[in-house]
Amino acid sequence: MEYSRVFILKDGRSCTVRNGTEEDAPAVLANYIATHDQTDYLGVYTDEITLSLEQEKAYLERKRESTSDAALVAEVGGLIAGTAGIDRITAAEKARHRVSFGISIDRDWWGIGIGRALTEACIECARKAGYVQMELEVVADNERALRLYRSAGFIEYGRNPRGFRTRQGRWQENVLMRLELD
Numbered sequence: 001m002e003y004s005r006v007f008i009l010k011d012g013r014s015c016t017v018r019n020g021t022e023e024d025a026p027a028v029l030a031n032y033i034a035t036h037d038q039t040d041y042l043g044v045y046t047d048e049i050t051l052s053l054e055q056e057k058a059y060l061e062r063k064r065e066s067t068s069d070a071a072l073v074a075e076v077g078g079l080i081a082g083t084a085g086i087d088r089i090t091a092a093e094k095a096r097h098r099v100s101f102g103i104s105i106d107r108d109w110w111g112i113g114i115g116r117a118l119t120e121a122c123i124e125c126a127r128k129a130g131y132v133q134m135e136l137e138v139v140a141d142n143e144r145a146l147r148l149y150r151s152a153g154f155i156e157y158g159r160n161p162r163g164f165r166t167r168q169g170r171w172q173e174n175v176l177m178r179l180e181l182d
């Protein structure tokens with residue numbers, strides 16, 4: 001899905017949130033790997049990311065052309081600070097109103113409003129695509145993410161105490177959240 005909007009961050013800088021393109025692939029891949037290195041709250045380990053540059057380019061192009069999915073980047077001063085996206089959960093008629101949401105931002109850029117901008121942009125894209133429910137899962141001790149989601153209107157509808165198991169053998173409880181869009 002194509003999208004572009006400029007947001008003003010808490011420090012006064014402009015942040016362009018737009019769909020990623022083929023040209024963004026190297027920066028998007030680098031950002032994806034960096035964010036997975038920086039936090040234990042995401043669902044895959046960095047060494048499990050096997051995406052090649054060519055695959056990343058194809059992925060971004062596919063998402064740009066899609067009417068059901070979006071892959072967005074947040075660009076500040078020519079740099080990709082973070083990414084977010086929406087993905088249709090299923091094409092089956094009874095559940096095609098549901099879309100999932102994911103987001104990750106480089107730690108150097110946390111706390112200045114990029115998370116909020118990307119979340120708002122994804123909500124706009126989800127509405128434009130005609131979804132009526134947006135869903136996500138977040139690790140229960142990821143306070144920053146929980147605050148962001150709650151302030152965007154997401155509500156908790158359940159918990160999975162064994163959502164993730166870390167390599168150290170520790171369970172990470174997942175909070176299930178949803179946002180009604182109609």
Ligand SMILES: CC(C)(COP(=O)(O)OP(=O)(O)OC[C@H]1O[C@@H](n2cnc3c(N)ncnc32)[C@H](O)[C@@H]1OP(=O)(O)O)[C@@H](O)C(=O)NCCC(=O)NCCS
Nearest residue numbers: 041103104105110111112113114115116138144145147148
């Ligand atoms: C979670 C994440 C997306 C938040 O992005 P961010 O750019 O730091 O968020 P923002 O600056 O837009 O802040 C959004 C909200 O987060 C909360 N927040 C900000 N700073 C915070 C802090 N120091 N402590 C707790 N909450 C904080 C606030 O509620 C804030 O809302 P406000 O704008 O009304 O103050 C980002 O930290 C991230 O990518 N983390 C790693 C990957 C991850 O955990 N992804 C989510 C997986 S479900």
